[in-house]
Amino acid sequence: MDARRASRGAPVTDTVRVRFAPSPTGKLHIGGARTALFNWAYARRHGGKFLLRIEDTDPERSTKEYERAILAGLRWLGIDWDEGPDVGGPYAPYHQAQRIDRHRAAAQAMLARGEAYRCFCSHERLDAMRAEQEVEHQASAYDQRCRAVPLAEAERRAAAGEPFVVRFRVPQGSTSLVDHVRGDVTFQNAEVDDWIMVRSDGNPTYNFVVVCDDVDMRITHVFRGEEHLINTPKQVLLYRAMGAKPPEFGHLPLMLGTDRKKLSKRTGDTALQDYQEKGYPKDAVVNFLCLQGWALNGTQEIFSLDELVRNFDIADVSKAGAVFDIDKFRWLAGEYLRKEPIETLLDHCAPFAVSAGLVKAEELASKRAWLASVLAAEKERMHVYSDFPARIAYLFAKDDELPYEPDAEANARKHGTRAALLADFAAWLAPRLAAGEASASLRDAMKAWLQERKAKMPELLQPLRCALSGRAGGPDCFDMIAWLGPERSRARIASAVRRLA
């Protein structure tokens, strides 16, 4: 039966148990976040359990800081877990390093059963062997020399202190795995290396512990990146050797950089945190991540976490790698940003204005209404929260030193009447502002005023826009006047009369 067919609808077997098993040796990779999301969605869709396990077996590079950041990142996305390092569960502990006794026992048992064997070959011999294989254009694999060492002799040599690793004894035949993304895949065992299960320092390796823990935690489905596909026959063989039923798999397409290679720092930000720090709305991140390899129905691009859960199926995930399209991501971010209620949006954007030095944190409360008014107008031009300070910086410039963008100044200078008209407008405007006339009313009055003078709108408004903001585009001029207030508006126009003369 084709696995991709079989997975449609609710599984008829045991309760689904899936996991995400990050290694706390760095920030959460954006591809890892998607893997977590798909695993989580699958569990929620099928009423199963989603668990988190920390693969901290590399003590050199693992840190608690990274672990905390990874958990925080997942929570930020809206992913929760039923079992994990912080919430516990029936198969605790959920830190891989704490399960070492179990791993050692499993290795010992396999050694005793002959499923694994000690290998005493030196690094030098292994290196020489690899070099030779490379010359011969062969796959690099252990030549199985130590398979021939009798168990008794191996134990004697080990007891005598001779260093050794434990290798898996790959049987003959072929190995198939159930893959819900790709369809079933078969490998010839002759192509599978007698891989190392336990290092010479006694620590188990990834391929070994991941299977031990997945067996112990009753994992039913393993969905992970395609780079793991080639490891999978080793793991399937190990399940069998341990007397366990292998789970079903799903190897997710890689997320690619613009060079069509596995996404790396070379072609853009790779950490989830990078996007959080740049102010991408989290729902946009979730939505975009889903779009990399999965589609709701082919026409609806924007959907919620809830819609994902209701519609997600691992069999619908694409097989081909997806180039990370930052343009589409920014578009999506803008869509979500604009949908936010203004108060919420301000909460998200304000910190960026503070860190840019435009506003002091303690001023936030007193300036809140003003900032909200500005943001409500400027959000049309924003994609991510961090766009905010650059959008509003002109409001904080010194009035007589406002930088004019070249395009803005060029637009203003197209009009020969600019200085005179601006000066007249200033005289017209002053008493009205003093009287507290509202923006909408000013706008209408300005149109009538221009008509009397037989002047077109751009003739006034382009120089005025330059005077007020120094920018070629932006919000309505009378909104800007309202934000700046009478005195600063007057000062900026007066300054422009001189500077644009």
Added chain:
RNA sequence: GGUCCCAUCGUCUAGCCCGGCCUAGGACACCAGGUUUUCAUCCUGGCGACAGGGGUUCAAAUCCCCUUGGGAUCACCA
């Protein structure tokens, strides 16, 4: 190089499993027009793909084979 995976617009994808509804749909980007005082938003339109070749079939983007191209992986890292 060995092994494994993949192949629809520039990009993300729908369609493929269950061949006809496909003169291949949507979105981003791009281009043109409209709206706007400007930019942006918004609206309308345009550009643009079944990698190639063989089969099977009345009929193939859809099934099979080959070729080509791309990717992953080959650690006492996870």
